[in-house]
Amino acid sequence: xxxxxxxxxxxxxxxxGIDARVLHEVLEVDLKARRVLVRRxxxxxxxxxxxxxxxxxxxxxxxxxxxxxxxxxxIYNLSSLETGLTVRKAVDEEKPETAVIVGxxxxxxxxxxxxxxxxxxxxxxxxADQVMGTLDxxxxxxxxxxxxxxxxxxxxxESLTGFETDSGKVRAVVTDKRTIPADIVIMGLGVRPNSxxxxxxxxxLGVRGSIKxxxxxxxxxxxxxxxxxCVESFHHVSRRPVNIAxxxxxxxxxxxxxINIGGGYATFPGVVGTAASKICALEVAxxxxxxxxxxxxxxEYVAGKIESSTRAWYYPNAGxxxxxxxxxxxxGRLLGGQIVGIEGAAKRIDVIAASLHAGFTVQxxxxxxxxxxxxxxxxxxxxxxxxxxxxxxx
Amino acid sequence: MAKEKLVVIGxxxxxxxxxxxxxxxxxxxxxxxxxxxxxxSYAA
Numbered sequence: 001x002x003x004x005x006x007x008x009x010x011x012x013x014x015x016x017g018i019d020a021r022v023l024h025e026v027l028e029v030d031l032k033a034r035r036v037l038v039r040r041x042x043x044x045x046x047x048x049x050x051x052x053x054x055x056x057x058x059x060x061x062x063x064x065x066x067x068x069x070x071x072x073x074x075i076y077n078l079s080s081l082e083t084g085l086t087v088r089k090a091v092d093e094e095k096p097e098t099a100v101i102v103g104x105x106x107x108x109x110x111x112x113x114x115x116x117x118x119x120x121x122x123x124x125x126x127x128a129d130q131v132m133g134t135l136d137x138x139x140x141x142x143x144x145x146x147x148x149x150x151x152x153x154x155x156x157x158e159s160l161t162g163f164e165t166d167s168g169k170v171r172a173v174v175t176d177k178r179t180i181p182a183d184i185v186i187m188g189l190g191v192r193p194n195s196x197x198x199x200x201x202x203x204x205l206g207v208r209g210s211i212k213x214x215x216x217x218x219x220x221x222x223x224x225x226x227x228x229x230c231v232e233s234f235h236h237v238s239r240r241p242v243n244i245a246x247x248x249x250x251x252x253x254x255x256x257x258x259i260n261i262g263g264g265y266a267t268f269p270g271v272v273g274t275a276a277s278k279i280c281a282l283e284v285a286x287x288x289x290x291x292x293x294x295x296x297x298x299x300e301y302v303a304g305k306i307e308s309s310t311r312a313w314y315y316p317n318a319g320x321x322x323x324x325x326x327x328x329x330x331x332g333r334l335l336g337g338q339i340v341g342i343e344g345a346a347k348r349i350d351v352i353a354a355s356l357h358a359g360f361t362v363q364x365x366x367x368x369x370x371x372x373x374x375x376x377x378x379x380x381x382x383x384x385x386x387x388x389x390x391x392x393x394x
Numbered sequence: 395m396a397k398e399k400l401v402v403i404g405x406x407x408x409x410x411x412x413x414x415x416x417x418x419x420x421x422x423x424x425x426x427x428x429x430x431x432x433x434x435s436y437a438a
Contacts (some may be wrong), residue, residue: 006435018413018425025430026403035400038428051401057409082431228408247407254408258415259399
């Protein structure tokens, strides 16, 4: 676990002069008196602490379904290092044989892999007709096939209706179509901004209940800043406010807030929705808008989808990569991209993400001078082959 | 006069990045970060 901790409270105190206090929960923010009410979780005592300047970085909380039995033992809402450790301990000590994962997003899929590797019989229930809802259905299908291939029993298009329990411990997951035995259950239904504290204090909220901030990470309240999963961001492609919970954004936004608080000048101009994941041998990545979002904006679009190779086809360990490029019909403006493939596939998404930031058309992308040597890619990089395919239809 | 005080709520990536950057630029600032879990800043 140690390697997972970027810096401990002791390191913050001794090396950076930051009084980092863990097991301290802020219960209330008083913006008028400019102080917070804090509870020490080890002895439940409370105290007030005055501030001149405040950063709200309260993150996100897992979405918990309101169904019977949801509070039973053996059901884990995965959201923090702490809950991850709890699950690992439960697998080590209680030796569960069957696991059911509810939710086919990043957390659900990564947990499916982890528990399959630990030898459990794993089932995954997803309400939608596809896993990985941030991909288009055709690309999600490739991920579903990979899950089934590693032995996961996949139930798509099924909704959780409750849990069967015995003496306060979960025994099965019940969906609208079946009952699946479960020694442990992992809930991965996504997260929502943890903005209750800010809202109660009177800090204005925006999309999905996230905290409204400007490019410098200032809230609407003087000397109150916010950063991370709890804030609203600007989406460069849709040009709309979004709330996307990702560690990359949190790090950058925190840095920007800190520079501005320190008297410097920095901005966080926005996001394009870039994310990557891995399910056993399969790498998955996406950026920009997916088909559903493009339709919601009322745009006409084309999809260039190709299969290619991660390296020159004759080179050792070359393997399949599928790339899909979405572009606006007529003008050819790049709107998004998705990649599924073996090792070497996912990080190619960054070329598409950078092109989105630049406001490129698919023709601009094709003009990019990208690296080539047989160990790394075919002469035409798969991303550029997909851009060519899209261009043909523009 | 008392030092100017920064309070950070949340000790993960965003909160601790903000605290660290503010410290780099302002040696005189008093900075306290409150985190309800037992850990700060993990590699998520």
